[in-house]
Amino acid sequence: METRNIIIFDGVCNLCNGAVNFIIKRDPQQRFCFTPMQSEAAKDLMSRYSLVSDYGDTFFLIKQGQCYTRTDAALEICKDLSVFWKLLLIFKVLPRSFRDFFYNGLGSRRYSLFGKRDTCMLPTEELRSRFID
Structure with a gap:
């Protein structure tokens, strides 16, 4: 599982679901897979990275065995999207605390x-392989 870039997101949050759809549309090489933080897979990963109770208002990126949170996660995702989105990496010059x-x-x-939402989003059949249960 750790060989893939895994995004753990809040499955009931409309903003988070919109972000997942945004990434999917801009990730034709399918570098990212997703799991809602309400899933058992996400709970296991969050426990492994000691994230169970510390972060209720963010998403996580697990990439090459390292866990990123908040703006570090967002900017790390931008690295793997199209050239235009890589331009956002300029924000790395700002201190993390400010971002x-x-x-x-x-x-x-x-x-x-x-x-x-009342329940987590359900991926379409064509996107099912991008999600971890």
Whole structure:
């Protein structure tokens, strides 16, 4: 499982589901696979990386055995998308604490701003292979 780039996301968050769809559309080489943090696979990974209770308002990227959170995760994902999205890597020059301040503000308000689903998203049959149960 660790050989793939795994994105753990909040499966009931509309913003997070939109981000997953955004990444899928810009990842034709299928470098990323996904699992909602409500799944057993995500719970196992979060436990392995000691993320169980520390981060309720972010998503995670596990890439080459390393776990990224918040803006580090977002920028690391941009590295593997098309050239245009790689331009966002310029934000790496900003201190993580500064970048994450804005990220945390959005993360803590994501349900009130974008809404919440009652259940996790179900991938279409063609995207099923991109998701880990």
